[in-house]
Amino acid sequence: MRHTPWLSIRIRIRRLRRRIPPRIRPIVFHLCSLRFWVGIFTGAVILATLTLVAGTAISGWRYHLPTGEKPNQMAVINTVATLASFVLVASASTVALVAYMFASGRPRLEVQLSIEDPEIPQIYFEAAHESGQITNPPLLRIKKKPQTSVVIRLENHSTFAARNPGIRVELIGLANFQAPSYWKVIEEREWGVTCIQWDGGADDPVHRRWTQQIEGFDLGDTKEISRKPAIKVTALADRATPRARTISVFVLEPDLWELYQEKMRKRLLRDLDKHFKSTGRKARLRKLLNRV
CATH class of the missing domain: 1.10.287 (Helix Hairpins)
Structure with missing residues (x-):
């Protein structure tokens, strides 16, 4: 979410709410x-x-x-x-x-994928070993692992409920994708399914300032057929403006995958250093990460 003046005001209001004693907090909220x-x-x-x-x-x-x-x-x-x-x-x-x-307000929806990079809209996968590649560089296949399963989070940032929500997922430059049974296939070509859609219906709204998790799909064994594969995700609801996000997909060979894992480990340690200021706690967390 972009940093706006309204966001700064909401953050200050939340800080003021936390300073109110819990005993009188319901009374103050009712008076306001x-x-x-x-x-x-x-x-x-x-x-x-x-x-x-x-x-x-x-x-x-x-x-x-x-x-x-x-x-x-x-x-x-x-x-x-x-x-x-x-x-x-x-x-x-x-x-x-x-x-x-x-x-009659307009809800503001945003879609997040559980496996995307937290800082930039990118997804990284480990490539499966295949012999007989004739392209240079070779087109890689995503190695099927538990981490290739995608869970979708539909976030409502407005104060209005989003009724009849829907999500459309378009696969760009990816082949051999198997659509789950609970997703509706919108477009299918000779290399596989390229577009799927989920409809929440009138009985499954997204409440205001709420996040709803939706059972996603598995990208394991999916193969790239272009140099810049991506996933385009669009969220829509009644009276809501369609919001689309394009997430780049990178399939890394084993050596590059190891480098990426090391980079993510260092980032996790850096984030933990920010949140935990106690030296003893940081040392224990490092020992646990080393064991893992």
Whole structure:
């Protein structure tokens, strides 16, 4: 997610929420909610209307309204009731408009693959050993391993629920792909399936600020047929703008795969050094990683 001023404001609000004592946190959240203040405003308008009408009927309040030479109490009451009705209608229209805006907002979806690189949109696989390659450089086949199984995370970053979600996956420059039975095949060519789609339907929405995991597919034994294979993933829902991401796929030979694994291990140690400041804890974590 891009760093925006709104994101900085939300981060500051979350920090302030954490400073609130847990005992009074529900009370503070209730006092800061829009529903609470809408109820207070509506009740205040009704109470003020009843007070003004009662003051006119009992105490003879005229509110500097022109009623002629003799005070016309009924005319003042009618005027006050008319103004109060206008205020109530205006407030009710405002509340209805706000409710419509909250109910008809656009969800903002984003798709993440469980095996993609956390820093850049790339996926790395180990190549299987094959003999008799005639291309130079050879077109490699992905070695089937547990790490080739892809789990898809559908994230909703908005405050509106995403109804009827759907995900489309397009394989670019990859052949011999076997589509799972729970995915719908959209396009198939002579070298295999190239496009699949998942539909959540009306009974499987993605709630606001929620992440939903979807059973994905396996890229094991898939073979590259171009120099720049990639996976294009598109997320869509009702009233949502389609958001597509293109993730590059790299099939590495065994020696390059070992270098990549060493690089990922160093990155993991670097991230652990940032999160764990205690020297003893870092040493124990390094021992555990070395055992693995």
